Structure formats: C-alpha cells, structure tokens
C-alpha cells in the first residue's frame with residue numbers, strides 16, 4: 304500500500320487559495336465553471352444544531368475506565384455501525400502536540416505560493432502540495448488545496464515533500480503522527496472488543512503499516528459558496544481516519560446517513576473519527592469494489608484505468624474495516640462544503656492495513672454459514 308499510496312498522482316490544477324483571492328477581492332471575477340457543481344445545496348442537509356441528529360460523541364477516557372468501559376464500548380460499536388463516524392473526546396493526544404502541528408500547518412499555508420511550490424506534487428505521485436483527485440481535464444474540481452505526506456513507516460518518507468519552513472514543521476508532524484498512531488491502534492483494539500472479537504487481531508493488521516497525512520485547505524467563496532464543493536462525496540481509502548479541524552467556528556464536514564447529509568459541528572479538541580471501508584461488509588471481485596464502481600457509475604473497468612487507480616487509492620483501504628467486521632461497521636460517504644467568508648483547514652490522518660495480506664471477516668463474526676468474503680490488500 305505504501306507504493307500504491309504514492310503512485311497515481313493527480314493532474315495539475317490551479318491553486319485554489321490564489322483563485323479565491325482573485326474571486327473574493329471585490330472585482331467580481333467569476334468562479335470558473337469547472338468548480339461549479341450542479342447544486343450541492345439542493346440535497347437536504349440536517350443542521351448540526353439539532354443534537355438529536357448529531358454524530359455520536361465517544362469518550363476515550365470512559366472507554367478505558369473499567370467502571371464505564373463496557374457501556375462506552377457498546378456506544379462505540381453502535382456509532383461505528385449506524386454512523387461510521389463519531390467525535391472522540393478526552394483522547395489523550397497532548398494539546399501541545401496538536402497546537403504545534405496546527406501552528407506549523409498554518410505557517411506553511413500562509414507562505415507565498417512560490418515558497419509552497421517547493422513542495423509541489425510531481426507527476427505520478429500524490430505526495431506534496433496540490434490536489435488529490437483530478438484524473439481528467441473536464442472533471443469538476445473541488446474548491447480546495449491539499450497537501451499529502453506519507454508519514455509512516457518513517458523509512459518510507461520522501462523528504463523532498465516535507466517543508467523546511469516553518470523550521471519546526473517536520474518535528475511537529477513527526478510527533479503528531481506518532482501520537483495519532485498510538486491513539487488509533489488503541490481505538491482499533493476497542494473497536495474489535497466492541498464487535499466481540501480479539502483486540503490484538505485488528506491492531507495487528509494496522510500496527511506499523513503505512514500512515515498518510517493530508518492537509519485540506521478550503522478557502523472561502525463569497526460569490527458561489529453554495530455551488531462549489533470543498534471535497535466531493537467520497538468514502539476514505541483508509542482502515543480508519545482521524546480528522547482534526549483547525550478552526551471550529553466554521554462548519555464544513557457533512558456525513559451521509561439514510562439519504563440525507565448531516566452537518567458536523569466539530570467540538571473543540573475532539574477528533575472526528577471515521578471507519579474505513581475495510582471494516583464494513585462489501586463484496587469484492589478481482590480486487591475491485593462494487594461500491595467503488597457504483598460511485599463512478601461505471602462497470603467493467605480494468606486494472607490500469609485511471610478511475611481504477613484512483614479508486615484503489617481512495618476507496619480500497621477503508622473497506623478493510625468493513626470486511627473484517629463482516630458488516631458491523633459502516634464506511635460512510637462524506638463531503639466538505641464551503642463557507643462564503645471564512646476559510647477552513649482540516650488535517651486527516653489515514654491508517655492503512657498491512658499490504659499484501661488476505662482480508663476476510665474475522666472468524667468470530669461469521670455466524671450461520673455466511674460465506675466469507677476475502678480480498679488481497681495491494
């Protein structure tokens with residue numbers, strides 16, 4: 304997966320931060336057509352103000368406390384099954400580590416475009432500063448700039464893409480990625496417990512495996528916030544994703560459930576965690592997921608097709624958690640919308656499973672003679 308995560312880059316596109324400055328500066332420069340989607344606001348969105356409809360909040364401290372662990376673990380299992388998303392509070396990642404990461408990410412993004420271009424993506428790679436999902440010249444574009452780094456295993460790091468300014472950037476990412484991994488592995492154990500299986504099994508699939516960090520910068524769009532999308536609907540290609548949002552006064556993330564979009568009000572200091580596709584129950588055929596094919600509205604794609612390459616990267620890995628839980632966990636579609644006047648920054652940490660292994664539902668979870676679905680992780 305380390306190499307798969309590196310390959311299959313994105314076509315180069317305009318820098319959205321610079322574009323937004325032109326469009327937002329009062330000159331009334333129109334937003335280019337390629338960024339205007341049908342009408343993202345036409346679909347029903349459930350407001351985050353309605354707490355009865357909010358994604359669940361899970362307390363990590365309660366998960367660890369023997370007094371409350373059983374009850375909180377049941378809530379964790381239910382969140383993974385019904386939502387595929389939850390906010391995690393009291394997670395134990397030191398405030399200082401998060402604050403340093405945020406400071407340096409903001410410091411990097413604040414630099415002039417020419418300086419950031421020192422870390423620009425290069426053909427055939429997703430790492431670096433640029434975009435992630437552009438595979439054709441006429442595809443609609445997301446109103447966002449992205450910056451992706453493979454952070455683990457540490458020997459797989461490609462330092463050409465790691466900024467040297469701010470000077471502390473590399474150390475901050477290093478500390479944060481280690482803390483995030485510690486948390487993720489512990490959480491995977493608890494998720495395994497939540498579905499009644501051996502904690503070490505799930506941890507073993509992820510521990511020491513590739514881990515990637517993506518910074519998403521969503522500039523404001525004064526003229527057409529309702530018609531551009533920061534990040535098109537997708538499900539993540541990781542086993543599990545930990546998402547940090549930098550400015551909690553701006554909402555942007557929306558999660559799909561029962562055909563409706565639910566806005567997420569990210570809590571101060573919390574992680575938004577989402578289950579990847581591998582923990583759900585999805586049929587696989589020659590390594591292609593039907594879910595991915597239906598996402599693109601196509602069938603019969605072969606290996607090597609750019610859509611398949613992208614699908615492998617973005618959609619394959621989360622299915623591990625779907626598959627391994629035999630449908631007890633759900634990998635859910637989500638998207639990011641844009642604010643008319645405020646920018647938003649998020650940092651997603653993706654955890655990938657062990658490459659080149661066969662994955663099937665955990666044996667304890669296959670009851671009543673259900674066929675085991677298996678796949679090989681690339």
Ligand SMILES: O=C(O)CCC(=O)C(=O)O
Nearest residue numbers: 519539555556639649651
């Ligand atoms: O920025 C967000 O809220 C969502 C980010 C996301 O879904 C991703 O990076 O995969």
Ligand SMILES: [Fe+2]
Nearest residue numbers: 537538539637
């Ligand atoms: Fe995502």
